[in-house]
Amino acid sequence: MKVSLISLFLILALVVGGCATKPETNASVERQELKVDPEILYALTVSELFEDRLPQADGSSLLQVQFAVDVHSNADLAWKVTWFDDTGMTVKGVGEGYRKATLITGQTRYFRATAPHSRVASYQLHLREPQ
Amino acid sequence: MLKKAIALSAGVLMLSGCATPTRYVDPAADDGPVAMTMDYRDFEKAATEAVEDMLASGAVVNPNGGRYIMVVSRITNDTMQRIDTDQLTKKIRVSLLRSGKVVTTTAVGLNGAEDEMTMRARELRNSEEFDQSGVQKKGTLQAPDLSLSGKILQRNHKVGSEQQVEYYIQLSLTDLASGLAFWEGETPIVKRGSNSSVSW
Numbered sequence: 344m345k346v347s348l349i350s351l352f353l354i355l356a357l358v359v360g361g362c363a364t365k366p367e368t369n370a371s372v373e374r375q376e377l378k379v380d381p382e383i384l385y386a387l388t389v390s391e392l393f394e395d396r397l398p399q400a401d402g403s404s405l406l407q408v409q410f411a412v413d414v415h416s417n418a419d420l421a422w423k424v425t426w427f428d429d430t431g432m433t434v435k436g437v438g439e440g441y442r443k444a445t446l447i448t449g450q451t452r453y454f455r456a457t458a459p460h461s462r463v464a465s466y467q468l469h470l471r472e473p474q
Numbered sequence: 475m476l477k478k479a480i481a482l483s484a485g486v487l488m489l490s491g492c493a494t495p496t497r498y499v500d501p502a503a504d505d506g507p508v509a510m511t512m513d514y515r516d517f518e519k520a521a522t523e524a525v526e527d528m529l530a531s532g533a534v535v536n537p538n539g540g541r542y543i544m545v546v547s548r549i550t551n552d553t554m555q556r557i558d559t560d561q562l563t564k565k566i567r568v569s570l571l572r573s574g575k576v577v578t579t580t581a582v583g584l585n586g587a588e589d590e591m592t593m594r595a596r597e598l599r600n601s602e603e604f605d606q607s608g609v610q611k612k613g614t615l616q617a618p619d620l621s622l623s624g625k626i627l628q629r630n631h632k633v634g635s636e637q638q639v640e641y642y643i644q645l646s647l648t649d650l651a652s653g654l655a656f657w658e659g660e661t662p663i664v665k666r667g668s669n670s671s672v673s674w
Contacts, residue, residue: 399535400535400536401537439502440518441502442522457526457529459526
């Protein structure tokens with residue numbers, strides 16, 4: 344009697360445990376690697392976006408991102424790379440601000456950014472027009 | 475007399491009503507006006523470029539594993555402004571520490587230790603008032619491997635009816651074992667504006 348009661352209790356516990364809501368671990372929206380604000384699209388086209396891992400002497404590697412823009416019209420550009428580790432959490436860089444560049448018609452400009460830590464696994468590049 | 479006082483009070487009230495309200499600036503979204511002097515955005519730009527270049531060059535990676543120990547040497551302020559160069563070096567130190575490649579010693583400095591407590595804590599040795607098991611032992615301090623030094627330069631020019639102010643932030647990372655600069659970088663920051671703007 345006692346054994347069957349314990350067994351029933353264990354089965355119930357397992358069923359209830361299985362029904363428990365699992366914590367949300369995945370992003371609800373897939374993150375874009377490149378985000379370009381519509382306001383700046385009239386002035387440029389992103390023609391290249393590369394990423395590479397730089398091998399380090401201690402066996403680690405650093406993510407490096409390079410992008411190129413073809414300029415159609417004189418404009419100011421603000422850009423920023425946000426870094427993420429393999430769990431999707433942000434990794435802090437040196438500063439939080441956007442980097443600024445002045446673009447001239449006909450130019451192809453190349454920009455590069457290096458991840459602040461070897462645990463960086465992905466990134467998001469945001470291009471916008473400074474207000 | 476009363477009329478004058480009322481008029482004056484009304485004037486003061488009207489002027490204070492027109493004043494721009496004080497507000498917070500979010501450094502992550504600051505498109506505010508640019509000053510001719512060096513502001514936090516300039517230091518952030520210089521530190522970002524320096525740290526990214528140091529990391530990409532591999533100069534701060536210890537091939538034997540572990541972290542390099544860095545000491546901050548002299549950063550000369552050769553501008554017309556009163557700049558606390560820690561505004562620049564702190565950003566670099568924090569970022570290099572976060573990178574896991576470099577740790578900065580505060581026990582050594584050109585003008586004495588940055589944190590004098592390292593040595594003061596050792597003065598507790600042999601004091602009967604302190605439990606000696608918690609007092610720092612001899613030979614535990616770590617000597618630096620790398621030294622960060624540099625200079626901030628300013629040059630002013632008249633360009634037509636405007637003035638141009640050029641700042642150069644020059645940094646060197648010296649390997650203390652060999653005396654060789656493992657990494658060097660320069661970030662120019664050039665601003666052009668009204669002649670009436672002051673850059674000091």
